[in-house]
Amino acid sequence: MRVSSALLVALPALALAEDQVPLVDKVKGWFNQAQSYVSTAIPAAATPVEAAASKVAEKAVANLTLENWRQTINSSASAAAAGPQEWMIYVTGGNKTCFGLCGNTTEAWNKSVPVLAAAPKSPNLGVIDCEIDNILCNTWAASPPSIVHIQIPAPLPDQSAPAPAVRFIPLNRVNTTALNITQLHTEKKFEQTEPYEGIFHPFNGLLVQFGVEVPVAYAFWAFSKMPSWLPMVAISMISRNFMSRRAQPAARPAGAAPAAQ
Known part of the structure; x- marks a missing residue:
């Protein structure tokens, strides 16, 4: 028995x-x-x-922040001489940044992590919590829930580094499953999303080239914290001031005769 x-x-x-x-x-x-x-x-x-x-x-999920993300991603790329490095970064949030609707995608991500870690040529894994590090999300223009897929090419023979390919892949808040996430790597479904090449590109976007990505992110953050009524009040005050100035009569030159009645 x-x-x-x-x-x-x-x-x-x-x-x-x-x-x-x-x-x-x-x-x-x-x-x-x-x-x-x-x-x-x-x-x-x-x-x-x-x-x-x-x-x-062994394949720990890196907690990426504004302070460490460049060092974390670049160190993984420099450590690999075999070929390009792949990153899958889960962007999540809380009540303010995801309206409390990231629970399903977070559960799906957690279930997909062991599968991704055990897959052949497994990708590097990371997480960004926009509720905690909203500035980093703003520098990337990344919204939760989503997957940021990054491919860092191997250095060229002259040791120059080609621009990484970055894809922002939104996740359905209701229907996303662990299989949907794992297939992005195992079946290369990330290729169904075109690489992003706009000004918010984390590595070589226009904002990065001018070194203003963080100030711009703080500006977006401050705007998001602004009460909804404040812009309307400001616009109303500016328009009233403009109209009052236009309504004032033009100043009469010195010595000019008064206008006929």
Whole structure:
């Protein structure tokens, strides 16, 4: 009875570990390997989980901020000589920046992380929380929930660095699943989104070239904090001042005769 119970525990673990093997080979493999799971059924069942946790630990999700994102991304690129580096960055928020509607996409992202970390040529993973680091989101013009997909090309023979390809991929707040996110990498569905080449490009956009991306981001942040009634009041005061000036009679030159009545 104990052996049968151990086998029942072992077989699902083997099925998960060999999901890429044809069915006939699976069946043969299960019974050939079942003996090794009998005496240590419980530890063996926990092994895939421990392996996945170890893999995720190796591929940690970087918490990107305004202060560290350049160093974090650039260090990963310089450390890889084999080829281009891929980043998948989840942009999330809270009640103010995502209207409290990022819960589903955050759950889908969390479920996709172990799959992405275990995938062949797995991408680097990162998170930006616009509720905490709104200025960074404004410098990128990134809105939650979304995935920022970055491809950093390998250096050219002359050691010059080509411009990274950046894609802003919005996520449906209701229907996004972990499969939708993982397919961006595993099936290269990120290629369905055209690379962004506008002024908010994080690496070589016009604002970056002039070094004003952070001041502009603060200006957007200040505007977002402005009460909705304040612009209307300012416009009303300016228009009244303009109309009152136009209504005033023109000044009469010195020595000129008064106008005839």
